[in-house]
Amino acid sequence: MPFDLHFIVRLIPALLQGAEITVALAVLTVVICLVWGLLVALAQSRGGVLSWIAGGYIQAVRNTPLLIQLYIIYFGFAMAGFPLSGFLSGLLALCIQNGGYVAEIYRGGLQSVSQRQYEAGRALGMRRWTLYTVVIMPQVVARVIPPMTNQAISIIKDTSQVAAIAVMEMMKVAEVWVESSANTYDVFLGVALIYLVLTSVAGLIGKVAERQLAFAQ
């Protein structure tokens, strides 16, 4: 029976427990990717062998499905003799894939800063580190926030794929509950609503950050 209140009362805590894992995965992925993606983007902007490797990495991860990367990491590591937990494999795959996307976003941001800003900084005798931390990066960060917000939303949605390697995040919890109760409507309505709340919160955080950093534009 759809909309069975007794069922929903038992369902919600279970889904929220799954949502905790979903949020943990998403937040860790976003934080790691913000750093990792920047390193990749800077490596790519430097030229030389490193830039070639960074470019290859970006193309490789962006043009293959997350699910396949997940399987390669989860089953590949197990075969190689040091098995990773489902959560760790999921986190690693999410970071590897989204690192490529985040690096592209940073690249766009770095390119949007006018060449004159670099020249002016150097003319003032700034060291590379000062130039980047004081002049370039504040502008880049302010500009990349809207696309980063979209990427964060897409990361939240991507975490559902980790269900494929039996991590008990929200999607997997939902599957288990549907299988055991056949109460398809309630379970999926609940899951959809929680995902909508999570992605909306991410969108709101992005909007606030955008407003806070508007001065750096």
Next chain:
Amino acid sequence: MMKTFAPLLHSYWYLFRGAGMTLLMAAASVVPATLLGGALALVHVFGRRTARSALQVYLFVVRGIPLLVLLTFVYYLLPLTGIDLPPFWGVVVVMSLYYAAFMSEVFRAGIESLPQAQWDAARSLGMQRHLLLRIIIFPQALRLAAPPFVSLCANLVKATSLVSIVGLWELTMASREVVERTLAPFQIFLGAALIYFCICYTMALYGRFLERRSLVGH
């Protein structure tokens, strides 16, 4: 080296057949998604306020819910409702509805990024609305929308891998079957990744080509 990758060399034909199914599924979804996306973009640009708010709700829902949730929902739902739809077409319907939302955004951005002067100039020449749209707005908007459209299509190809979770047979499912037989997950999934890469990277290159070409006119 040869010995390590022997399982892949033995089963590459099976994977290719899976890739064929992936492409078929993607092609079957892209066509309705594009048509619906185009229609939704027109609603967004020219529609009445009620239609536009309804569209906003649709976009909000689709952008906030993972495709996998919708695919799994339909997988469990179809037997319950008694709709006699083969799983393949169920997947195609979900993928089309899902990607139509993103397509509509791409087309809308194409139309809205044209400068107002294009509209004004055409109107001042006395063009009727449908003529204006047909020979001034749409050709330019489509040209602008082409590169993101192609990358969205590549995205859709990657997203078809999700249907393996609900039990449909395509490249990802085929590689999982081979892995179960050969116990060589690393090699087989790497092979599958390579096939996906060839498909999607070709599309990405084509998208980049279109982007460079569309910059020429500006």
